Amino acid sequence: MSVTYLEAIREAQSRLLREDERVFIYGQDIAGKFGGAFKATKGLAEKFPGRVLNTPISEDAMVGTAIGAAMEGMRPIVEMQFADFSSIALNQILNNAGTQYWRTNIPCPITIRLPSGGTKGSGPFHSQSMESIYAHYPGLVVMTPATVEDAYTMLLDAVAIDDPVIYCEHKYLYYHLKAEALPNESLPVGRARIVRPGRDLTVVSNSAMMHEALAVARQLSREGIEIEVVDLRTVKPLDTATVLSSVARTGRLLCVGETFPWGGVTAEVIARVTSEGFHLLDAAPARLNSKDTPIPYHPNLWETHRPNAEAIAARARQILAE
């Protein structure tokens, strides 16, 4: 038996609906036989009548409604059809959900699933990775699971957390990423994982970029270069300690992210490492993000727009040459 990343998300939701009567799922085209644009809720509406609800195309109101339901003690999961459309709900997420606990002492336990990241042919409005934007604002937890196992356990964690969680699931990983079985336990929320140990260079990554980094690590290993790959798992909170301990071993740092280059997760990691671990560095830390343009439609352009294994390998060699 094998489970895909998408199936892990569906299974987690099925388990949550089964085990916790406070949970309901709210989103566009998720109910009925259709089961969502990516089928992440397929079969769940029939299995759990009245708890998987289609909404109008109203991202702002979907999140607003979830906030209200959460204040009543429910545990809503909002499915955005694409992460990109969550921009319509920014106000509710940042200004309502993100401020509520601090202002009123009443927690706001909502989970917002964002089908994120680029895939071939998806273009500027169906490809965005938005974790950096959400991580910038206070009051939110931001998760970016990179593996099937994490997709499963982190979604269970997200719904259990009493605060708003932005759960960024990567569309590129939906179908081709497989695991043998679903895990029963995992690392705690907020802990990064050393995916592959190495002595020469730390590559910090998250979400789909972790797989590109791993591919580069395998490739360069054949040349005797050992890259340590760190998967952040959650970008907020950011596990600075694990990153610093890795840089302490390697002395070199490259941060890879699919988000746009200005500011964001990679910049934050580098800022923290240079500030707290400057003495650990043997070379200037570097980062690699997508290009500072909208995300292109054509596969030839898209492959170059985001950091791919080739670009990561080239940048890694540069750092190692310093």
Place this chain on the structure above:
Amino acid sequence: MLKTANPQRDIAQMEKAVPHPRYLEAFRWMLQTRVFEEKLTSLYRGGMITGGVYVGRGQEAVSAACGMFLQKGDVFAPLIRDQAGRAAFGEPLLNVARTYLGSRQGTMRGRDGNIHRGYPETGQLAMISHLGAMIAVVAGKLLGKRMKGEKGFVGLTTIGEGGMQTGATHEGMNIAAVEKVPLVLVASNNHWAYSTPNDREFVCANLVDRARGYGYEGHTVDGTDLAASLEVIARAVARARAGGPPQLVVASLLRLAGHGEHDDASYVPPKMRQEPWAADCVLKTEKLILDHGWLDEATLKQWRAEFSSEVEKAVATAQVEAGPVGHEEDWCALSTRRLVDLIS
């Protein structure tokens, strides 16, 4: 609810004569609000309040009615000009003073101020400034209540004609109708979105025309007429509670203050102040009460004195309380402390 020496007696005497059974009770909330907000304004002008002061002058009748027909278990999401409704729903005066004056003993603890206060645990929500955002939140509260098996509840939220023009209002109104939740939206057309008049806000003949488009039942009311405001809002609340569709009440009135007390509203043409809907609902109601002899001058004077003393007491209490202290604040926006992001 009523705290005079013997207001029940005053009101009971007149119960049969007044144009609405809760007319005098409503007027008490209006008068208390007027007295309180005049005090807040003078504190602001004297530099005693940081931030802003936003009053409901001219909107007290509608606002009081919004708070009066709700019960325990209902949801109330007031907005900027709803002191009267907030009080009628049960907000303690002292917490208003504490919030405006920045006392650390206020429920907002100095983290938010003025009209952003709320008590979600009692059903009275804490508004955010982004207009229309609370409509969907109320819809969600009502949906949650239904999912939990509660019955007989309603949610009421208020807005102005300015806020009626946002995308969030459209989405929120529509989703409430789609979810068939018992929502009452009371929109006061006070004719000014800050300094922008109606002709740059919308072009439909009356905002209530939108009710039909959203599948709501629509009502209009002269917001300077207390009896009409009570009657219409009570009816809308009762319709929603009885399982009717969401309700839209559009009240016509004039904002008799600036957007906030920093604004002298000099852009309001003097001619507009002569319009019938520009009347001061507090003065108008007071005159009706005296003209009809529903209360005598001595009683009204006593009510005013009582409110002044209540307000002075609340302000005096809040004024001597310490404000929050930066280095004692925990600066933690998450309830899950282990998940706080630590930057050294």
